[in-house]
Amino acid sequence: xxxxxxxxxxxxxxxxxxxxxxxxxxxxxxxxxxxxxxxxxxxxxxxxxxxxxxxxxxxxxxxxxxxxxxxxxxxxxxxxxxxxxxxxxxxxxxxxxxxxxxxxxxx
Amino acid sequence: xxxxxxxxxxxxxxxxxxxxxxxxxxxxxxxxxxxxxxxxxxxxxxxxxxxxxxxxxxxxxxxxxxxxxxxxxxxxxxxxxxxxxxxxxxxxxxxxxxxxxxxxxxxxxxxxxxxxxxxx
Numbered sequence: 001x002x003x004x005x006x007x008x009x010x011x012x013x014x015x016x017x018x019x020x021x022x023x024x025x026x027x028x029x030x031x032x033x034x035x036x037x038x039x040x041x042x043x044x045x046x047x048x049x050x051x052x053x054x055x056x057x058x059x060x061x062x063x064x065x066x067x068x069x070x071x072x073x074x075x076x077x078x079x080x081x082x083x084x085x086x087x088x089x090x091x092x093x094x095x096x097x098x099x100x101x102x103x104x105x106x107x
Numbered sequence: 108x109x110x111x112x113x114x115x116x117x118x119x120x121x122x123x124x125x126x127x128x129x130x131x132x133x134x135x136x137x138x139x140x141x142x143x144x145x146x147x148x149x150x151x152x153x154x155x156x157x158x159x160x161x162x163x164x165x166x167x168x169x170x171x172x173x174x175x176x177x178x179x180x181x182x183x184x185x186x187x188x189x190x191x192x193x194x195x196x197x198x199x200x201x202x203x204x205x206x207x208x209x210x211x212x213x214x215x216x217x218x219x220x221x222x223x224x225x226x227x
Contacts, residue, residue: 034214089152
């Protein structure tokens, strides 16, 4: 199985600050990576797919990058509504696997 | 746009089984690969498996092969997840989700989740 290692496990950011979350795959996943945001008591929401493609309706302050085994999610200007838990997911091979999550809070 | 509506919360006894439903509206279920994901309280996301309602073919994560069974009923546009031999480790919220017309990812559509509590 492809292991997804996400970091950091948690972070706090000030309003307007740039935030970066990392995700490393145990093997090359050829940009088959998605990012999700989950708020308490809600279902996850797709933010990014194909490592860098922005899902319809997602604010442009979210961006994804990376290749091979290393990927990142960037929030260019932290907003209060960006609080939540972020997960990466590889879609290259079954079984589909997720990172352990990054909890993002406002400082 | 496709919408996924899941069945309500369940309180079940250890050792029993439970069957959760996920009804698709806005399109025919045979157009979608239906996946289920487990989330224990305060924990991450685990992919359980997926079914293709077109031919009932399934894929499972190894750890769920003896725990979960996925089925689909095209007449009611509904996918099902049956969990057997329940233990406290099965207490979790279970989400149905789909990537739309694509097998695998990304999961653009999600149900609201069904909380299963296993307790005597």
